[in-house]
Amino acid sequence: MPAVPDRNTAMSASQQQPGAGAVRAPASKVGLYAETSHAALRLSFATTDDDLARAIASHAGERVQRALDAIPRRRYVKQATPIERLDNLSALLGGAEMFVKRDDLLPLAGGGSKTRKLEYLVQAAIDAGADTLVTCGAVQSNHCRLTASAAARERLGCHLILEERVAGSYDPAAGGNNYTFGLLGATTAVVPAGGVPEEEARAMATLRAAGKRPFWIAGGGSTELGSLGYARAALEVVAHAREHGPFDAIVLCSGSGGTHAGMLAGLRAAGDRTPVVGISTRAAAPAQAAKILALARDTVSKLGLGGAGAGAVVGERDVVVLDEFVGPGYSLPTAEMAEAIELFAREESIFLDPVYTGKAAAGLIDLVRSGELGAGKRVLFLHTGGAPSLFHYQTRAPSPARAPEATTAREVRAATVTAAAAVAARHATDATALRLALGLGAGAPK
Numbered sequence: 001m002p003a004v005p006d007r008n009t010a011m012s013a014s015q016q017q018p019g020a021g022a023v024r025a026p027a028s029k030v031g032l033y034a035e036t037s038h039a040a041l042r043l044s045f046a047t048t049d050d051d052l053a054r055a056i057a058s059h060a061g062e063r064v065q066r067a068l069d070a071i072p073r074r075r076y077v078k079q080a081t082p083i084e085r086l087d088n089l090s091a092l093l094g095g096a097e098m099f100v101k102r103d104d105l106l107p108l109a110g111g112g113s114k115t116r117k118l119e120y121l122v123q124a125a126i127d128a129g130a131d132t133l134v135t136c137g138a139v140q141s142n143h144c145r146l147t148a149s150a151a152a153r154e155r156l157g158c159h160l161i162l163e164e165r166v167a168g169s170y171d172p173a174a175g176g177n178n179y180t181f182g183l184l185g186a187t188t189a190v191v192p193a194g195g196v197p198e199e200e201a202r203a204m205a206t207l208r209a210a211g212k213r214p215f216w217i218a219g220g221g222s223t224e225l226g227s228l229g230y231a232r233a234a235l236e237v238v239a240h241a242r243e244h245g246p247f248d249a250i251v252l253c254s255g256s257g258g259t260h261a262g263m264l265a266g267l268r269a270a271g272d273r274t275p276v277v278g279i280s281t282r283a284a285a286p287a288q289a290a291k292i293l294a295l296a297r298d299t300v301s302k303l304g305l306g307g308a309g310a311g312a313v314v315g316e317r318d319v320v321v322l323d324e325f326v327g328p329g330y331s332l333p334t335a336e337m338a339e340a341i342e343l344f345a346r347e348e349s350i351f352l353d354p355v356y357t358g359k360a361a362a363g364l365i366d367l368v369r370s371g372e373l374g375a376g377k378r379v380l381f382l383h384t385g386g387a388p389s390l391f392h393y394q395t396r397a398p399s400p401a402r403a404p405e406a407t408t409a410r411e412v413r414a415a416t417v418t419a420a421a422a423v424a425a426r427h428a429t430d431a432t433a434l435r436l437a438l439g440l441g442a443g444a445p446k
């Protein structure tokens, strides 16, 4: 079974949109598409199957856009993020043509995916009359940084609950995202793994007792409301593909799930069948897939586009999760992650992060190298941000290879790839050895 389904065989029920129908006249190759779900009746005529498919997709996309626009949001995102071709990396790996969508360049401090979710979530907080945002995340959480950033922009208070998912990983003096929490004016509380619900109840009660009006934002912003941000992003991808050609796959991070679920919901509701491959950063694939399916369907329902049921829009086979790039655990380094960070930096001048996009890019690189996404295919990598945490982890994730004898850029690149692959092969199954190889010491990271 290939990890990435073929876009042409992944026929999803999303083709049958409520209130829409297609009639073909094969002999004359004239098609008629009528959309009746809104006040106006719209007709499109097509002379080829391709034209008809395009007309259906365009109407479906407009319907999703209208549904999204009907739900209030803050306007942090002013324009579609760029989609760039990864020329050097594509040439180096010799497989699929690789592209990156630069959601790391989104607005709010330090950029990244959470800005899209927060457009909807912060609006809900403001509509509820809140004066303080409260949320949670890991000790180097990008979601916490961006929630604090949105709060600063909106002149709201912000309280962050930092969960020490890896014992001993919290360092009050740490840089990276940790440094930015206070800089943006947020207060913080640190809890051990599993301690968030108790601290959430305590913090909300304490704030209320102090006369505040706190609003809880779920971890990662991954509710059906937050996921709408990625249904919007999906429409940007659909519009780009219409102009520049379709992708054979989209590869992205699958963590708390809103990015993956929202992207799937938006694509399928818009009639786009591009396979979406989620690279898990924490959970085992079956559990992660179940979470993504439920959240994607909830997102479709939130948009009011489920028709006969959200299950008719996003099917089980739409959800693809790979968990082999998690390594020893959430936020713990792998040689493949270190190599991916190095390759993106050296080849494309793009910073990834060690916890999320480094591991997702390791998955992308593996799919390209293995031929799963081979020559002749086009793959889009969604860069969800996170680079500020690189400046925390950088002292602990040194470059996998140095090649003093290499003189040309090509030799340096070849040596880097070979050495990193050798490190990965030697230590991939031995977490302690891997940690030592990466210069991390045998104990838990700080």
Ligand SMILES: Cc1ncc(COP(=O)(O)O)c(C=O)c1O
Residues within 6 Å of the ligand: 112, 113, 141, 142, 143, 220, 222, 253, 254, 255, 256, 257, 258, 259, 260, 353, 356, 357, 384, 385, 386, 387
């Ligand atoms: C940089 C970055 N990429 C990806 C993700 C994962 O996104 P999601 O939580 O929507 O699955 C996160 C989550 O915190 C993140 O910070």
